[in-house]
Amino acid sequence: MMNNRNIVTYFGGVLFGFGLAYSGMTKQEIVLSFLRLDDLGLIFVIGGAAVITFLAINVVPRFMKQPILGGVFKPRINVLTRNTLIGAAIFGVGWGISGQCPGSAVASLGTGNWPVIIGIAFMYLGAYLRGRFIKG
Amino acid sequence: MFPLGIEPYLIGGVIIGLGVSLIYILTGLHATQSSFFTTTLSWFSKLPHFQDKRNLEERDWRLALAIGVVTGAIIYTFTISPLGLWVTKVDLWRLALGGLLIGFGTRLSNGCTSGHGISGLASLSTTSLYAVITFMGFGIITAHLLELVWVV
Numbered sequence: 001m002m003n004n005r006n007i008v009t010y011f012g013g014v015l016f017g018f019g020l021a022y023s024g025m026t027k028q029e030i031v032l033s034f035l036r037l038d039d040l041g042l043i044f045v046i047g048g049a050a051v052i053t054f055l056a057i058n059v060v061p062r063f064m065k066q067p068i069l070g071g072v073f074k075p076r077i078n079v080l081t082r083n084t085l086i087g088a089a090i091f092g093v094g095w096g097i098s099g100q101c102p103g104s105a106v107a108s109l110g111t112g113n114w115p116v117i118i119g120i121a122f123m124y125l126g127a128y129l130r131g132r133f134i135k136g
Numbered sequence: 137m138f139p140l141g142i143e144p145y146l147i148g149g150v151i152i153g154l155g156v157s158l159i160y161i162l163t164g165l166h167a168t169q170s171s172f173f174t175t176t177l178s179w180f181s182k183l184p185h186f187q188d189k190r191n192l193e194e195r196d197w198r199l200a201l202a203i204g205v206v207t208g209a210i211i212y213t214f215t216i217s218p219l220g221l222w223v224t225k226v227d228l229w230r231l232a233l234g235g236l237l238i239g240f241g242t243r244l245s246n247g248c249t250s251g252h253g254i255s256g257l258a259s260l261s262t263t264s265l266y267a268v269i270t271f272m273g274f275g276i277i278t279a280h281l282l283e284l285v286w287v288v
Binding site: 055056119 | 211233241262
């Protein structure tokens with residue numbers, strides 16, 4: 001369990017969780033105010049994170065052959081299928097109902113936002129039903 | 137448009153991006169979030185979907201990532217958070233129903249706000265761009281409809 005890879009993802013996760021809490025994403029009310037178009041700040045959370053990550057994925061590999069601890073640099077490209085869009089639509093409805101998303105829900109456990117435990121339990125149920133009833 | 141200013145959002149987003157980038161530069165892994173639910177279920181379900189080789193390979197580091205996310209939020213809460221502990225007032229049924237759709241939908245779509253929104257867009261994936269437009273659109277429509285019906 002305590003190999004280098006897991007230690008790195010742990011500390012990267014610490015930054016991820018700190019950033020989610022700092023940006024208010026652990027407050028479902030703030031996410032809902034974005035989706036009601038009252039406060040568009042969430043665009044800067046995704047945008048800021050995506051721009052930094054863009055540099056890591058597209059610029060850093062020009063100066064380094066491979067990741068420092070081994071492995072390969074490979075952008076995250078998936079094939080577009082019907083399920084990509086159907087799933088995104090279903091996720092969007094759940095996002096609009098509750099103001100939760102997977103990362104911010106996990107981070108909410110660290111801000112004392114205990115009701116989100118219910119949300120996470122149901123996320124597990126949803127992920128289970130997807131694996132149980134949908135092929136692929 | 138920005139009643140709370142843009143600074144907390146932008147700074148928080150950059151910190152998230154640094155975390156994702158740190159992991160990518162050191163390991164080549166994409167630190168995305170929603171797969172965590174599928175990979176942890178591999179410890180509890182014998183279904184082939186969860187026992188997939190990739191899930192078994194990824195479940196350790198994804199658990200470490202999730203524990204890190206909780207740790208980072210705890211650090212924020214007990215250091216610079218102006219409010220300290222904070223609890224949502226969103227109804228439990230909304231957290232539950234929303235959670236169910238989020239778990240099902242993100243795993244069907246192979247990504248969420250982090251997988252498609254951050255890592256996918258940063259990879260210039262058109263698949264992720266379409267996914268982001270779709271979940272943003274449905275999220276905005278749903279939030280507006282609920283506001284009309286319940287006046288939250």
